[in-house]
Amino acid sequence: MVSENAVWFAELTMKEVKEAAEANKVIILPVGSVEEHGFHLPLCTDSVQPEYVAAEAAKKTDSLIAPPLKYGICTATRIFPGTISISFQSLYRITREIIEEFIRNGFKRFLILSGHADEEQMAALRLAAHRVMWKHREEAEKRKLRIMVCSDYDFAYELRGKYFDEKDGHGGTIETSRVMAIKPNLIKGKGRKNFQKLPKFEVIVDSRELLPEGIRGDPTVASAEKGKFINDYIIGELVKLIEELKK
Ligand SMILES: [Zn+2]
Numbered sequence: 001m002v003s004e005n006a007v008w009f010a011e012l013t014m015k016e017v018k019e020a021a022e023a024n025k026v027i028i029l030p031v032g033s034v035e036e037h038g039f040h041l042p043l044c045t046d047s048v049q050p051e052y053v054a055a056e057a058a059k060k061t062d063s064l065i066a067p068p069l070k071y072g073i074c075t076a077t078r079i080f081p082g083t084i085s086i087s088f089q090s091l092y093r094i095t096r097e098i099i100e101e102f103i104r105n106g107f108k109r110f111l112i113l114s115g116h117a118d119e120e121q122m123a124a125l126r127l128a129a130h131r132v133m134w135k136h137r138e139e140a141e142k143r144k145l146r147i148m149v150c151s152d153y154d155f156a157y158e159l160r161g162k163y164f165d166e167k168d169g170h171g172g173t174i175e176t177s178r179v180m181a182i183k184p185n186l187i188k189g190k191g192r193k194n195f196q197k198l199p200k201f202e203v204i205v206d207s208r209e210l211l212p213e214g215i216r217g218d219p220t221v222a223s224a225e226k227g228k229f230i231n232d233y234i235i236g237e238l239v240k241l242i243e244e245l246k247k
Pocket of ligand 1: 037045116170171175
């Protein structure tokens with residue numbers, strides 16, 4: 001039998017994987033980015049967060065985590081040092097191929113969870129999931145195959161306006177607090193607040209004037225306690241999604 005606290009797919013043996021597929025376990029695929037997050041947060045910020053909440057949600061729901069994708073599509077922050085952005089086609093293709101391979105191995109329930117919530121990233125993941133579902137539409141129509149795509153920020157941002165500033169964003173209070181709660185050793189100083197807005201419709205390549213330190217929000221009021229509160233809220237919401245996926 002697969003041991004109860006084994007949540008990382010790649011740590012299983014051949015025999016355990018077969019049993020996990022027969023048990024119809026949900027596969028969570030965390031997707032991140034390598035992206036600047038100001039002077040105070042690491043480049044792996046968008047990977048650290050989904051991998052942590054995925055692991056906690058997987059333990060509570062007896063699910064498995066696929067080896068994470070650690071690169072993503074970053075447009076707004078590409079001008080800053082450290083951002084390593086891949087193309088829409090690359091993210092779309094690798095996601096599609098990975099899910100297809102899990103299906104070939106007998107898995108039928110997937111949660112693609114991105115810590116990087118940019119529109120282009122989410123669109124590539126959704127399109128990949130849709131094409132997979134379309135290819136297997138007989139199973140999909142019978143709901144034998146199910147895929148959900150979301151960002152942990154779909155849930156984290158529900159807390160804006162209530163507990164956090166409505167305009168909090170990239171590298172702000174929420175994101176800084178979450179990393180403080182998960183990997184405090186990766187935080188360097190407090191950062192500085194910035195609430196300037198990127199234009200909604202105009203496409204820009206140099207965002208340095210609007211994001212002088214590469215962030216938006218107020219990291220100076222972040223804390224590990226706030227981060228734990230946000231992470232726990234997200235884990236609770238993910239558990240609900242996974243329970244729904246199992247049906
Ligand atoms: Zn981020």
